[in-house]
Amino acid sequence: MGLDKCSVNINPSRKELKPHGSFEFPCAGYWDWYGEQTRREFPWHWHEEMEIIYIRRGALLLLLPGRSCRLKKGDCFVVNANVLHYISADPECELQSLVFHPKLVAGETDSVFAVKYISPLIDSPDFAGCSIPVESCPEEVRCFHKAFMALANETPGFEFVVRENVSKICLFLYEKLMEEKPERKAGGRRGMNQDSLRVQEMLDYIHHHYQENISLHNIAGAAALGERECLRCFKRTLQTSPMQYLLKYKVMQGAELLLNEPSKSVSEAAVSCGFDSPSHFSKMFKRFYGCTPREYRKDKLTYQR
Numbered sequence: 001m002g003l004d005k006c007s008v009n010i011n012p013s014r015k016e017l018k019p020h021g022s023f024e025f026p027c028a029g030y031w032d033w034y035g036e037q038t039r040r041e042f043p044w045h046w047h048e049e050m051e052i053i054y055i056r057r058g059a060l061l062l063l064l065p066g067r068s069c070r071l072k073k074g075d076c077f078v079v080n081a082n083v084l085h086y087i088s089a090d091p092e093c094e095l096q097s098l099v100f101h102p103k104l105v106a107g108e109t110d111s112v113f114a115v116k117y118i119s120p121l122i123d124s125p126d127f128a129g130c131s132i133p134v135e136s137c138p139e140e141v142r143c144f145h146k147a148f149m150a151l152a153n154e155t156p157g158f159e160f161v162v163r164e165n166v167s168k169i170c171l172f173l174y175e176k177l178m179e180e181k182p183e184r185k186a187g188g189r190r191g192m193n194q195d196s197l198r199v200q201e202m203l204d205y206i207h208h209h210y211q212e213n214i215s216l217h218n219i220a221g222a223a224a225l226g227e228r229e230c231l232r233c234f235k236r237t238l239q240t241s242p243m244q245y246l247l248k249y250k251v252m253q254g255a256e257l258l259l260n261e262p263s264k265s266v267s268e269a270a271v272s273c274g275f276d277s278p279s280h281f282s283k284m285f286k287r288f289y290g291c292t293p294r295e296y297r298k299d300k301l302t303y304q305r
Helices: 112-122 140-152 159-180 196-208 216-222 227-238 242-260 267-270 280-289 293-304
Strands: 027-034 041-045 049-066 067-072 076-079 085-102 130-131
Touching: 027 159, 027 216, 049 159, 067 076, 067 130, 067 293, 076 140, 085 140, 085 159, 112 159, 140 159, 196 216, 196 242, 216 227, 216 242, 227 242, 242 267, 242 280, 242 293, 267 280, 267 293, 280 293
Parallel strands: none
Antiparallel strands: 027 085, 041 085, 049 067, 049 076, 049 085, 076 130
């Protein structure tokens, strides 16, 4: 099985489509470097799997609904299943991660592991993500390393090693959740509160209509909200405004287009992403990427060779 490079293939509702592991063993490991010459950020997305992230070098900006974290060398963090998240190198980062489906630990949906431990954890609206500091939780961080290296090296019986150590981390998370919220019972929609659900509806609208001349009124209407509540909801959840998110999303789509379709001109990319002029596209592109579209395409394609 080994390791893979990180990539995000998402549908318009921001769900990641890439499978992690296999049906028989739903766990995958990733080891990658992000910096000036490689992809530096992954847009807001979610997946059915839980994810454990470890920072080997550099720093990473991790955003969750209503929360931001800057992870540095040695930090470990768990993102819950079905939770929107965004990551970006800050400014460079070497990252290791394990992405695994809860059934790897829980087994059958009616097992004691599923009912007593995993379901209350992944269904809790209080658990979107959790830091595992090495200073106070050295054993849990060691569990990550054991699982990760067993998967990376494909040692004999590595599946048992991965499941055992990931299970220990899940038990740690469950106990931590119960300590903080002992009265909480399983329920809700897997870590998504009302704001998150509304934001997903608005993101879905943006990702389907970003090429059009859409307004704040259009975005708010996608979640049956007024414009003021739309602004507040976006700010609470994603720490940005709807129109700023729309602008950055259009630029990011343009960046993907420049690399995936080298025959397209910058002008064609600008029109395809909903910009009214190539000059406006280039200006916004430089604001977010620090270079012009032509420089970006040249540098990235040269690096990929």
